[in-house]
Amino acid sequence: MKAIRVQHTGGPEVLELAEIPVPQPKPPEALVKVNVAGVNSIDGHFRDGSFRAHLPFVPGQEGAGVVTAVGTQVKALKVGDRVAWSGTLGSYAEYVAAPEEHLVPVPAAISDEQATAAMMHGLTAHYLVNDAHKLKAGETALVHAAAGGVGLLVVQMAHAIGARVIGTASSAEKARLAREAGADEVIVYTEQDFEPEVKRLTGGKGVEVVYDGVGKATFEKNLNVMKLRGMLVIYGMSSGPVPPVDPAKLSEKGSLYMARTTLAHFTATREELVARTSALFGMIAEGKLKVRIAKKYPLADAPQAHRDMEAHKVAGKLLLVP
Amino acid sequence: MKAIQIKQPGGPEAMELAELPVSEPKANEAVVKLAASGVNFIDVYQREGRYKVALPFVLGQEGAGTVTAVGGDVKLVKAGDRVAWTGVLGAYAEYAAVPEDRLVPIPAGVTDQQAAAALLQGMTAHYLSHSTYPLKRGETALVHAAAGGVGLLLVQMAHSIGARVIATVSTEEKAKLAREAGADDVILYTQADFEAETKRLTGGKGVDVVYDSVGKTTFEKGLNILRPRGMMALYGGSSGAVPPFDLIVLSQKGSLFVTRPTLGHYTLTRDELMARAGAVFGMMAAGKLKLRIEHKYPLAEAQQAHRDLEGRKTTGKLLLVVSRES
Numbered sequence: 001m002k003a004i005r006v007q008h009t010g011g012p013e014v015l016e017l018a019e020i021p022v023p024q025p026k027p028p029e030a031l032v033k034v035n036v037a038g039v040n041s042i043d044g045h046f047r048d049g050s051f052r053a054h055l056p057f058v059p060g061q062e063g064a065g066v067v068t069a070v071g072t073q074v075k076a077l078k079v080g081d082r083v084a085w086s087g088t089l090g091s092y093a094e095y096v097a098a099p100e101e102h103l104v105p106v107p108a109a110i111s112d113e114q115a116t117a118a119m120m121h122g123l124t125a126h127y128l129v130n131d132a133h134k135l136k137a138g139e140t141a142l143v144h145a146a147a148g149g150v151g152l153l154v155v156q157m158a159h160a161i162g163a164r165v166i167g168t169a170s171s172a173e174k175a176r177l178a179r180e181a182g183a184d185e186v187i188v189y190t191e192q193d194f195e196p197e198v199k200r201l202t203g204g205k206g207v208e209v210v211y212d213g214v215g216k217a218t219f220e221k222n223l224n225v226m227k228l229r230g231m232l233v234i235y236g237m238s239s240g241p242v243p244p245v246d247p248a249k250l251s252e253k254g255s256l257y258m259a260r261t262t263l264a265h266f267t268a269t270r271e272e273l274v275a276r277t278s279a280l281f282g283m284i285a286e287g288k289l290k291v292r293i294a295k296k297y298p299l300a301d302a303p304q305a306h307r308d309m310e311a312h313k314v315a316g317k318l319l320l321v322p
Numbered sequence: 323m324k325a326i327q328i329k330q331p332g333g334p335e336a337m338e339l340a341e342l343p344v345s346e347p348k349a350n351e352a353v354v355k356l357a358a359s360g361v362n363f364i365d366v367y368q369r370e371g372r373y374k375v376a377l378p379f380v381l382g383q384e385g386a387g388t389v390t391a392v393g394g395d396v397k398l399v400k401a402g403d404r405v406a407w408t409g410v411l412g413a414y415a416e417y418a419a420v421p422e423d424r425l426v427p428i429p430a431g432v433t434d435q436q437a438a439a440a441l442l443q444g445m446t447a448h449y450l451s452h453s454t455y456p457l458k459r460g461e462t463a464l465v466h467a468a469a470g471g472v473g474l475l476l477v478q479m480a481h482s483i484g485a486r487v488i489a490t491v492s493t494e495e496k497a498k499l500a501r502e503a504g505a506d507d508v509i510l511y512t513q514a515d516f517e518a519e520t521k522r523l524t525g526g527k528g529v530d531v532v533y534d535s536v537g538k539t540t541f542e543k544g545l546n547i548l549r550p551r552g553m554m555a556l557y558g559g560s561s562g563a564v565p566p567f568d569l570i571v572l573s574q575k576g577s578l579f580v581t582r583p584t585l586g587h588y589t590l591t592r593d594e595l596m597a598r599a600g601a602v603f604g605m606m607a608a609g610k611l612k613l614r615i616e617h618k619y620p621l622a623e624a625q626q627a628h629r630d631l632e633g634r635k636t637t638g639k640l641l642l643v644v645s646r647e648s
Contacts, residue, residue, distance in 0.1 A: 131551070132577075228587050229453075234569060244566035247541075247556055247582045255454075255587035259579040260572035265550045 002322065003093035004302045007056045009049030012303035012310075015059070015092075023090070023097040027073040030100055032083060035112040036296075037063040037091040039305045039318035040120050040149075041238065046089070047306065053089060059302075060091030060320070062119040064112040067103075074100045082106040084115035084277070086123065087264065092302055094322045101270055104277040109285040117149075117291035117317040118280040120263060124235060125153035126276050127266035128211050129161065132259055133231040137162030139208040142198060142225060144218055145238070146183055147174035147315040149294075154211055155181040156289055166201055168194050170312065177292070177315050194218075198225040206230060216240040228254040235261050238312070292316030325415035326624045329378045331371030334625040334632075337381065337414075345412075345419035347393040352422050354405060357434035358618075359413040360384035361627045361640040362442055363560070368411075369628065375411065381624075382413030386428060386438035387644070396422045404428040406437040406599070408445070409586060414624055416644055423592050426599035431607030439615050439639040440475075442585065444602035446557065447475035449588035450533050451483065452601075454581060455553045459484030461530040464520060464547065466540055467560065468505055469496035469637045476533055477503040478611055488523055490516050490540075499614070499637055517543040528576075531555060538562035550576035557583055614638030 005018040025031045037060045045051040046059050053059075064084040067077050077083070083103040090096045106115045128150075129135045141158050145151045146167025158165045159182025167183035169175045175186040187197045198207065206227040212218055215237025222232050234242065250256045267273040283289035294316035297305045305318050327340040347353045359382045367373040369381060386406035389399050399405060405425040412418045428437045450472075451457050463480050467473045468489030480487045481504025489505035491497050497508040509519045520529065528549035534540055537559030544554055556564060572578045589595040605611035616638030619627045627640050 228590065229583075242569050244568050246566045247564050247580065250580070250582035251584045251587075255581065255583040257579055257581040258569075258572075259577065260569040261551075261577040262573045265573075265577035268550060 001094040002299055003058045004060070004299060005056050006047055006053075006059055009047060009055075011048070012306040014047060015302040015306060017300045017302075020058075020093075022095045025069055025071040025074075025097045027071040028099055028101075029071045029097045030067045030074055030077050030083070030103060031069040031095055031097050032063075032065045032085075032103070033068050034063045034091060034094060034096055034322050035065040036116050037093075037320040037322065038086075038116045038119060038121075039302075039309055039320060041236065041309065042120075043092075044306055044310060058090040058093050060093070061089060062086035062116060063091040063096070064106060064115040065096075068095070070100075076100070077103060082112075084112075084119055086119040087267075092299065092320055092322075094299075104274060107281055107285065110281050113293055113296075113319060114284050114291050115281070116319060117293065118277065118284060121149040121317060122153055122280045122289075122291070123267060123276050124150050124263050125157055126280055127261070127263070128154055128233060128235060129157045131266055132233040132235070132261050133209040135161050135163050135209065138164075140164040140166065140202060142207045142210045142222075143167045143183070144210070144212045144214045145169070146178035146181070146186065148213065149317050150213055150235070152177065152181045152292055152316060153289065155183050159183070160288060166198055166207065174315050181290075193221075195221040195224055209233065211235065213237075214239050215242050223249060223253045223256065226254065226256055229256065230254070231257040231259070233259050233261060294318055296321050323416040324621055325380045325412075326382070326621065327378050327380055328369055328375075331369060331377075334369075334628040336369055337624050337628065339622050339624075342380070342415070344417045347391055347396070347419050349393040349395040350421050350423070351393045351419045352389045352396055352399050352405070352425060353391040353417055353419050354385065354387045354407075354425070355390045355417055356385050356387040356413065356415065356644040357646070358386055358438035358644060359642045360408075360438045360442060361624075361631055361642060363631070365414075366628060366632060380412040380415050380418075382415065382642075383411060384408040384438060384442045385413035385418060386434040386441070389425075390417070392422070398422045399425055399427075404434060404437075406434075406441050408442040409589070414621065414642060416621075424595070426596060426603075429603050429607055432603050435615065435618070435641060435643070436606060436613055437603065439613050439641055440602055440606060440611075441599060443471040443639065444475055444606075444611065445589060445598045446472050446585050447479050448598050448602055449583065449585065450476060450555055450557060451479045453588055454555050454557075454583045455531040457483045457485045457531065460486075462486040462488065462524060464488045464490070464516075464529045464532045464544070465505070466490045466532070466534050466536045466544075468500040468503070468508070470535070471639055472535060472557075474499060474503045474614060474638070475611065477505050479605075481505070482610060488520055488529065496637055503612070516540075517546050520547040528552060533557065535559075536561045537564050541567075545571060545575050545578060548576065548578050550578075552576065552578055554578060554580045555583060556580065615641055617641070618643045
């Protein structure tokens with residue numbers, strides 16, 4: 001089968017198209033024909049070696065496709081089932097062997113592309129607004145990178161809950177997308193400092209919650225735009241890691257809360273994973289959540305997909321089509 | 323009137339018994355004749371100059387007594403009302419002028435001394451267990467310094483909510499007090515490592531929340547015994563300030579939450595102050611919250627009260643008794 005293989009870590013050019021054997025499913029695994037694979041920032045971290053994997057390896061964590069074979073211990077899945085997954089290394093390939101517990105069934109109303117977009121990005125947006133800080137109608141949320149893959153979904157969910165959404169984006173085009181998704185206000189941070197702007201938009205009161213996937217570049221200012229006892233949820237650090245934090249700062253700025261979250265802790269049990277994906281698929285099927293596919297690439301163009309992702313120019317989801 | 327005044331920051335001897343004029347109330351203030359004032363660590367920090375206050379000043383952040391005069395704009399209290407307050411300097415004195423919106427009424431069933439002893443620590447225990455991390459029945463909380471002033475009240479509140487309470491203390495005697503207050507398990511941290519012991523007691527699962535006033539010596543291990551998505555409520559630093567920490571540890575150790583709350587932010591509005599003080603006094607009047615007043619000193623012996631507090635041998639509240647209760 002065709003697959004992208006990394007033999008040594010580095011830039012996008014280390015993503016090589018290779019011919020390798022179709023994997024054999026272990027007893028608890030199913031073999032899945034990959035129809036689409038999602039491109040995520042974590043794939044870049046594995047590719048450049050900042051996250052470690054045993055070399056050589058096939059990158060890619062998520063996708064959607066059809067079960068073609070099952071291991072002897074697989075209980076519920078059968079050949080022909082449509083499934084989606086995240087957290088399974090090896091998805092940039094025509095076939096992947098995935099543990100049954102990672103695989104969620106995809107309903108007929110959901111396309112493979114939608115299902116893939118609902119995995120890492122959708123699951124992240126879902127736990128952010130429902131669990132990391134359970135957003136309520138009437139609250140105000142600041143959503144950084146509001147036109148990004150996670151951002152556009154957070155904005156829609158927050159808007160549907162009845163919260164006021166202030167988004168930040170890097171360009172007028174992205175600001176338009178964030179507004180279409182339901183942002184009440186959008187700050188183009190390349191033209192305006194978001195700190196005074198959020199203060200102005202909230203009449204000096206600040207926001208109940210900040211959802212931040214940016215990290216270093218936004219951290220200090222985030223602490224200045226939060227309400228008393230507000231919550232800062234950091235779920236990614238696309239601008240680099242935040243330097244060590246003095247906890248005294250949290251009391252000085254108003255008894256603030258802070259969390260650094262990762263998806264795995266919000267999908268740790270099978271029940272939680274299935275509940276979240278079911279909720280997401282339901283919203284998509286009812287038209288309440290729109291996923292935006294930014295671009296699709298053939299498998300061989302994985303290096304270009306990574307270049308586009310890392311240039312932060314795309315708005316929405318990037319997919320590889322094996 | 324007599325008052326304890328600080329002219330120069332320093333040790334306990336910096337506290338001088340002085341004869342000062344009785345304060346005149348400003349338009350929004352009431353003058354209160356004190357029955358008792360509470361002794362707190364913040365008083366020590368202000369006495370030492372670690373927390374800056376313009377000199378000279380009258381020490382004391384917590385008191386209770388009877389209103390004797392009110393300013394022209396005062397609407398919330400009148401002469402003769404029994405009131406208590408915290409967060410306004412000047413309570414180590416026979417009289418104090420206090421903004422009316424910081425005064426809370428003391429209900430029948432609660433004495434002035436009890437009110438002075440309970441307000442700061444009681445409201446602290448209340449916001450921690452009811453607002454910072456609202457504990458639920460069946461959850462598990464780790465309470466550090468569980469035989470301390472806030473600790474004993476926090477253990478009682480957590481227990482009455484129906485949470486399982488794991489407490490840390492330094493001595494057998496303190497362990498007994500924590501158990502009497504309702505702690506399900508008590509760890510003598512001088513004899514056992516609280517990290518390993520808490521893991522054992524929770525079957526490796528960890529606790530839902532850590533209430534930590536100790537800081538430097540407990541913070542890191544506290545993160546290791548939280549369940550995924552658990553809450554670290556760091557509300558003091560009796561062992562020293564927690565140094566800056568890398569946020570990555572929060573995700574590595576299970577998408578943890580950290581907060582550093584202070585009482586002022588949980589009693590900022592009049593409504594919240596009244597609700598919180600009312601809840602604490604209500605529990606006391608109903609006998610559901612037991613206060614441990616360890617020692618009472620006359621105002622003139624404030625120096626000894628500080629020496630005892632700083633010696634860390636106390637397990638309950640220290641009070642200055644200023645006048646007979648009305």
